Amino acid sequence: MNKTIYIIRHCEAEGQAPDAPLTEKGKEQAEKLAAFLYDKKVDRIISSPFLRAIQTVEPLAEENNLKIKVDNRLRERVLSSASMPDWMTKLEATYKDLDLKYEGGESSNEATGRIVEAVNEIRESDADNSIIVAHGGIISLLLYYYDKNAGFEAWRKLSNPDVYALQISDDNYQLERLWTEE
Structure with missing residues (x-):
């Protein structure tokens, strides 16, 4: 089993609300992102339900x-x-104490659990090359899951x-940043 999962953080958005759309710059970034990934073979795309994530990968x-x-x-x-x-x-503290939980929020372990569950489903699927589109906080926890050198500073x-x-085989994985700042 050799799988590649492209982990994408959404483009620039107008806000943090679930229905916040991409800015005009964000829409341009989404087009550039599509061009950047043009030569990658992609079997499936999975996105956060937040509008900015969906708009990021639409092109x-x-x-x-x-x-x-x-x-x-x-x-x-x-x-x-x-x-x-x-x-x-408070956010930084949740990278030091993965069970720390604030009122109405999720601990790092809880949030990590749900994104890792999604990744594990992708690993078990027939798709060899998948894209997931999500958000900085949840992505940084996934990166930390695979690389303990990542964490709060990686989020920043x-x-x-x-x-x-994220390239995964039966007994190994490799995580590599592909995007470079514009």
């Missing part, structure tokens, strides 16, 4: 005549339902968009 899906499957497990992680002016410090360094390739 690529259209070029490859692929449907976008929506998977709620790829939605952004909820840190807390309460307003936290010091949210960055993610760009919009960003692309990683």
Whole structure:
């Protein structure tokens, strides 16, 4: 079994709400992303249900005549339902204590569990080359799952968009950042 999963962070968006669309710059980035991935063989595309994630991959899906499957497990992680002016410090703490959970939010372990479950389903599928489109918080947890050197600083360094390739075989995996800043 050799699988490649392209992990894509969405392009620039107008906000953080689930229905926040891409900005004009984000739409241009989505076109550039489609061109960037043009020569990659893609069997399926799976996206977060958030509008900005779907819009990020629409040009690529259209070029490859692929449907976008929506998977709620790829939605952004909820840190807390309460307003936290010091949210960055609180977020960093969740990379040190993976079970730390704030009011109305998910722990790092809970959020990691759902995205890893989605990735494991992809590993078991017939598709050899898949794309998942998600958000910085949840993607950084997936990167940390595979590379313990990733974490809070990796989250801070993610760009919009960003692309990683996760190559998985029966007994090995390799994670590589493919996207370079514009």
